[in-house]
Amino acid sequence: MARWGMVIDLDKCTGCQACSTACQMENNRLPGENYQDVLYYTEGKQPTPVLKWFPRPCMHCEEPSCMHVCPTKATFKTEDGVVLIDWNKCIGCKYCMIACPYGVRFYTDEKPLVEPDIKSVFPGEGDLSWNPPYKGPQQDNAHGVGIQPHGVVSKCTFCYHKISKAPKGIADLSNDDAANREYVPACVRTCAPTARYFGDLDNPNSNVSRLISDKRGVRLLDHTGNKPQVYYLSGGAGPAVPSGRGGANKA
């Protein structure tokens, strides 16, 4: 079984937000509920401030704290390493939003970020929070895919509706592989400078595994112990500095 993971090369990322836009379209997200976002921030003060940007999907952690705190097991990890939410079981307690160190989860019943409220312009039917004129993937509540229902939490699924259909045993899902392009997650598919890679972290020959070892991929906030399955490459800057204190790892 594959263990899906992502590599993002920060040296290639231009901060263009094409990935975020593709994700919004693919998964019917509204402003402020970005499964995938490129965050802009300033580091340092005058006279040497630096504008930075940082692409941030869900990390699909190896040790997902969001899953551990979920009292209903609505948040779960699939056999192929993807962290998903079963919308039929989620009670909207939002404990997972508290426990995720990366701020990647969204409750939908909130004050709208932009006016007019798009959800009231396209009101949803039944339990669904809205009814967009264009709908992406097939509704699959058990995997948290589709239009978000009221009262539950959502997050990036690594485009589970696509990757779960990929041929078994495949090492990487990339645009270079014409036959399997359909299964590539939307953000990876659309990234113009090819800053994003997606593949099987457990396969030593996959492109993602090679990139992580050759270019010394690092994980965000490794000290939390969540062990993201999203790795970042940054000009080989990660390397000699251990990201944790080393030693014993939780099994």
Added chain:
Amino acid sequence: MSAQQVKGPVNAAMMAGVAALVIGGGLALASLMSNGHAAFNTGSSGITWGLPVVGYVFFVLTSTGLTFVASLAMVFGIKEFYPVAKRCIWLALVTLIAGFTCLALELGHPFRMLWAIPTSFQYLSPLNWMGLFYAAYMVLLLLKFQKINGGDWNSSGSRMLGIASFASVVVAHGTLGGVFGAMAMRPMWYGPIIPLYFLLTAAVSGAAFAVLITYLTYGNESFMPAKVKNLMTGAMPKVFAAALGIVILAVVSRTIIGLWSNADGLQVWDHVVASPWYWIELILMIAAFVMLAKGGAPFFPSIMVIVSLFIGRYEFLISGQAVPLFKGSWVTGLIDYVPSMTEWMIILLAVGIVLAGWAFGEKSLNLAAEPAEK
């Protein structure tokens, strides 16, 4: 023991309680039905757990504390506390229901919770255990109250129920502490001592409510039966002051450690101490402590402590989330949050439940009862 001994403003409390229940409940439900949780000022890029969760923590920990006070007599055999024991058990039930009400109105799917938590049983989740133990505690409290209401204080069954409800609430409040204390990614909350901190503040909260309600029942000390008066001028203020003193030390120590440490997330402490609310919280506590230590009546200190603890719970809950996690330019600086009117109405509803529930008990359940002298 009967209604004519009750000289305090029980009828007024009943009316105020029902009014708060109707107004708070009516407005909160109307707003939630038309807007859903968009009626809250909480948000995915903002504060996730808002004022209703503050209310939940405040009321369930008060319930915990009230059970501690009753247990002084019923579990630990300190007989001086018998005259308030039944009232405390009843009030523990009422505050627990008030707390659960706040939480239910905050959940996306409160009814789904009833089956989804027990059937899934995520043993890793502190919330799962908290639900389990608070539910058990509620059942045990009900049974215990039923026993003593029937005059059975000391049969072995009744004693076992007392011990079991005490034990269940110690564990329940501990798991509630764990809900926050286990969050390493939120350093303001993180730490193995948090359940203990909750235990202490719960005890103080329970003592404050026990005092307040006793004074409200009798009007003032001159109308209190001798035993109640002895308790309110003797053991009660002493226990109250001792617990309060430790809480003050805990608050000060948390503040100093928070201000000193560099861990990302603790920068919120600068903001906490810059707020006048923090100082109001601290000064009320210290003033109440001084008043109690000087041997004054515990009535005003109880009110001061209740206000202070509510501010403290708010500060704990909201500040723990105020440093944004990877929100980039969506949120620059700390997250702003002011509770919405709907959120306040939920608190008003909970206050209504407590007032009306207490007044109902006082009028019809003979809360002043105590075991017959042997």
